[in-house]
Amino acid sequence: MIENNIIYASGNDPEMIKAFEKAQQTFKYFWRELNWEFRRIVPALDLACVKIAFMQEVSREEPIVEYMWINDIGFDGDTVTGTLINDPDLLTNVKNGDFIDVPLGQVSDWLFASNGKTYGGFTIQLMRSRMLPEELKEHDEAWGLDFGDYNDIEVVSGQKGHPENLVEHPMSVNMKDKLIDFLKQYPQEISHKDESGYTLLHRETVAGNRTSVEVLLQSGADVHTRTHSGKTALDFARQLEWEHLIPLLENN
Template structure:
């Protein structure tokens, strides 16, 4: 990813701080979409990346050096976001392009995915665009080769206006219910078999916010009390990520 995507911001820039907060609050939608992208035969996303605040403390400076840079190859376990740094730092010496990094959710400052040239997320980018005149915005978007739309109206899911219910449930979660049930019927061991970090399919579907998938798994006998390798139940993960529509399923 080009160096032009590196962004610096003063910590007291109020609109940028709001953008950081919005990115953290809505990151779950980024991960939900990316989790479905991993399963698609035909990819729907052209780009999926997360902006992270990287810090380095220097002995002769009172404040740390901060650079906001993008990572790709993103993974998320409900607590930690990981990926590959896609920028060359301008000042930092403790990270470099291509490094594998792991950060907590409160260290991200933005996320962005694109499909068909349209963008979702990109809150810090929209703050920058808001300070541009119309011609500057046109040039900015042409340089990216993307349609960033209205900086006052940022989408976080596909067809958000036409289908606001997509904020509650991803359409693929609903459409794939029967196939998931058939898969578990053929491979019942998948209900309990953990992956390399102790996550079962119930844990993963919970982190991704797939309510219909969680319903199917529970109906087929998934044990909601199984814990991950770090000691978290599916309910713990639902609460951590903020999937309010799934919490009641796991509390009952």
């Protein structure tokens, strides 16, 4: 169902604008979950996708805007990448299957689902709140997912029973010993930079993994190392408002 779900929102719709803002503020949790999904042997997510605001200037008129979904998501702390999975209705500057590279500010929603239960989906939940009971039933059946209560949107798995998951992903804690062993076996990985100048410390900070960051710092990771764009791990922690990481990085 998601491939055909295109949403148009008026700039005069304050509730929709708030949904966009909430999606951007919480996108870091989406990325944290996806970051761990990439490392799982057995996948835990049914889907993971991001809705982007696409725009096109047309003569002197106001820009055309369409909100469409991408998957195969990447994120470096600044830029969201992925593949467009919608056919544009009006736009001619993008097409289904295009590689997309946009700043976080163009994100209008995100959604992941595990065991049929959804997380995020702020614009979807707003639309659900405006549906009649029969429309709501048809919508949820079409998606085949449990959207739960549109007044109580969760952003991380186990959030209600384990609110500490908002601070630390369980896998970050559980994988601590394996990370320690990995760094002992391959100490060069502590200072290794990828093609964009990111170290493991940068990547784990962007993903909000406190335990992983602690292990890297204890193993000698340099907090002053900068990416090719000039950013330290602390810069990303502040930018993404990972409050549990900022003191760690400031004091090293």
